[in-house]
Amino acid sequence: MGSRRVAWIAIPVLIAITVTILLAMGRPPICACGTISLWHGAINSSEDSQQLSDWYSFSHVIHGFLFFGGGWLLLRRYAAPVRLILAVALESGWEILENSPVIIDRYRTATIALGYNGDSVLNSVSDIGMMMLGFLFAARMPVKVTVLTAIAFELFTLWMIRDNLTLNILMLAAPVDAIRVWQAGA
Template identity: 60%
Template sequence: MPNVTNNLLPHRRALIATVVVLLVVLAILLAMGRPPICTCGTVKLWHGVVQSAENSQHVTDWYSPSHFIHGLLFYFFAWLLWVRWKVLGGRPVRHALPIAVAFESFWEILENTPFIINRYREATVSWGYVGDSIVNSMSDIGWMIVGFLFASRMPIWVSVVLAIALEMLTLILIRDNLTLNVLMLLWPLDSIREWQALA
């Protein structure tokens, strides 16, 4: 996707819109009663034990790469819509980042509803999942933003190679990744869950 970053990178108003979206999602998560930090009382930069009460409670974990990949994908879809397919006449759409942040924020809110929390517990290997802390949710959105901006600066093949590498890395190390996460939420397979439980 060379020479198109000027069309999709945010200008000042789009950056302000991004901050507003972040503040709104923060307020919603607080209103939902999500814990600001891990109920263990500490904030870690990294927590690497997937099957633990502290998973999805700290700044980064094994699912942070999935959110980075979200950013790569959101940038790709923005490029398809507004540059490749000339939606809206191919005019520069510099609100692509806040739109991506809004989509990611919607997922973070949905992910912390009782329906999705119970779905994770019933259908995936995350039997003890209790939802994310607010620190973790905001960090997940941050990783998506990093992925979006990374994709805006790199040739498409670099983003593709990195996404595949991150998927393979987490598949090997924790037997889970973005692909399996989506599959197990939508169409859970006992064989995959049993295989993941061996990790």
């Protein structure tokens, strides 16, 4: 069986397993508001991380860039579809971890996401899809274009919401009070 065919089977199975685990963890299938929106742009609201896409979708696209690059560096002997399966497994693992009480509490205490309650299952599946888009983009574009796109996404979200993947990682790993104050708009 070819690697593309394996990917067509493995990726939906990984996503189904992730959905099952998230539902078992008590994650809501969709926003508690009862609606499904393509985009939700208000940060620190009850619909943040509940809809199909939001400001943090850019970060998940960058995950795809990074997973493609890491796979190319470390797993070059494997076909791209196999590396994509591994990227989906990593992103799925992150979605499960991100929605665990320990990480939700960490977001609340270490970042500006004071009211963060975790993602809806819909948002988590969309985040996995965003990562896949990033992976496929990086697979088809020159490295320079992918790097410039990642930088543009980081600068754009920094300007729009005072947050991005870089700050998210920093604030989860080693919170800086001055950054938290700046992010809060003070």
